[in-house]
Amino acid sequence: GNTSSKASEKDPLTGQPVEVLWVKGSGGDLRTSTRENFSSLYQQKLIDLQDLYGNREDKGLKSPAEDEMVGMYTHATFNLNPRASSIDTPLHSFIPAKFVDHMHPNAIIAIAASQNCEKLTEEIFGGEMGYVPWMRPGFELGLAMQEIVKAKPDVKSIMMGQHGFISWDDEEKACYGYTLDCIEKAAAYIEEKYNAKGGDATVFGGEKYQTLSPEQRRETLAAILPWLRGQVSQQKRFIGTVQDDAKILRFVNSKDAARLAELGTSCPDHFLRTKIKPLYVEWNPQSEDAAALKNKLAAGLEAYREDYAEYYAMCKHDNSPAMRDPNPTVVLIPGIGMVAWGKDKSESRVTAEFYNCAVEVMRGAEAIDTYISLPQQEAFDIEYWLLEEAKLKRMPAEKELARQVIIVVGAGSGIGKETAHRLVK
Ligand SMILES: [Zn+2]
Structure with missing residues (x-):
């Protein structure tokens, strides 16, 4: 604030x-x-x-x-x-x-x-x-x-x-x-x-899926993450942050997750980072494998991009800035958790942090009443506000190696170590 x-x-x-x-x-x-x-x-x-x-x-x-x-x-x-x-x-x-x-x-x-x-x-x-x-x-x-x-x-x-x-x-x-x-x-x-109302046991309509073991989560993520990064990076490269603590898992595993995710983020100060809604993938971690997850993510991404283009076409004004990257910045996977994206590690953590806030807001609103999100036109008028565009243009230019993942081999000493330190700087 x-x-x-x-x-x-x-x-x-x-x-x-x-x-x-x-x-x-x-x-x-x-x-x-x-x-x-x-x-x-x-x-x-x-x-x-x-x-x-x-x-x-x-x-x-x-x-x-x-x-x-x-x-x-x-x-x-x-x-x-x-x-x-x-x-x-x-x-x-x-x-x-x-x-x-x-x-x-x-x-x-x-x-x-x-x-x-x-x-x-x-x-x-x-x-x-x-x-x-x-x-x-x-x-x-x-x-x-x-x-x-x-x-x-x-x-x-x-x-x-x-x-x-x-x-x-x-x-x-x-x-x-x-x-x-x-x-x-x-x-x-x-x-x-x-x-x-029943606290954690009944939150978000109760549990629909169970969390996979840490080993299974890592294995599944290792199988899909490099591919998923390529998918969301079709226009601009992104760096991801995986979050799988109890709170976010309770949300992605719940009966209401699909409905609430579709409603999107409410606070305008949040959705500029998280996009108006995340991509939730209806995958059963108990009965389906990583290949099925990949297929469902591919279909989900395609639908998400189409939805985004439709939202843009429906809400745009004569002087609106051109459509921005239609890929999601938050991906929710039952049994596994959330993957958030940003231009670097720190930005992707901020994206994750904002979606955590969105989950907390939905938890609170659903406990006392019914959660509602902003009408799409209002969301659009914030996201594509010319004043927000001006703010984006004021941002400093990205550094030469921004959005890249770099591995330095032999970074324990000598030239390798020096190279690693230079890259971090
Ligand atoms: Zn405000």
Whole structure:
């Protein structure tokens, strides 16, 4: 997520104190962010943008007018800070509190991705958490939040349908503490319902397949992984990460896995990595062999690519970027686990991590209600948003040997060792 503070700074132009919004900028993640990752903007200029936007005839959710406001943030930059502003900037600016947190924790997304999100929010948090239905992040979402705070001055946070939540306070540590309290409250509510429903034994409709032994899993993976890597790498090479811990196995082995996998990932901050849905292969680890798995994966991949092309054709706009790689980045295999793909080892781990979050979200949502995903058009409008495309274009060029697997023979000493160290660098 992202956080912000409104602080008083000395204006380099006038020498006078001025209110500055420091908000986590575009790119990078909060955990490793430092001062360089935050953009700084004149708070009053951001508020003044509401007039500029309000006077536009063509304003509205997902309108060109809304997207153009993002370009205006540069004009509101304080002290020549070069960090690009996030599309979430208006959310932080328009909430009238000194400190604002916007997060996507699993327990909260589980509520946000429940069919009866609004009712559940009321039940769990009483009147202190407001509710806003799904809206693509931007100026309109910021204005909607501002309206909620105006109408209900007692709210301390807002549940964002199919997305996450936002919370605030005028005191720094109180804001942090309150954010954690909300997450704990959501998690406690979910765990109580989850355990009452039967807990791990009945999760995702109960077990359909059993996990293979570690030896069998390794053997099957050794038989199919090099081939599978070739298949998903038809456009661009990928590096894979295999995950086969108890949690992910419980999901891929379950009765509901096929249905839930098809519904796809809900939180937009997740599916940019995981694609809108994974490839789940209906293979019986107890009665079928590796050759059968390979055949089913081949058929599954073909269907997945066709589905993706259809989704693109159905949802695209006149100015949409060209269709991206139609191959899945997450593959789910009963009895074996998950294989996640990325441009390097670290990215493939992140893909896996995000799908773990998706599984946790589905577990929570199904425990308290029914899990729902974003409508396809909304998912597309995030995935192929011109602003996301701009973000991709800002990424540094890939290194010469990116996406490659390299084996150095004789790397224990001498030239081999030196070569291995150079490659890692
Ligand atoms: Zn968000």
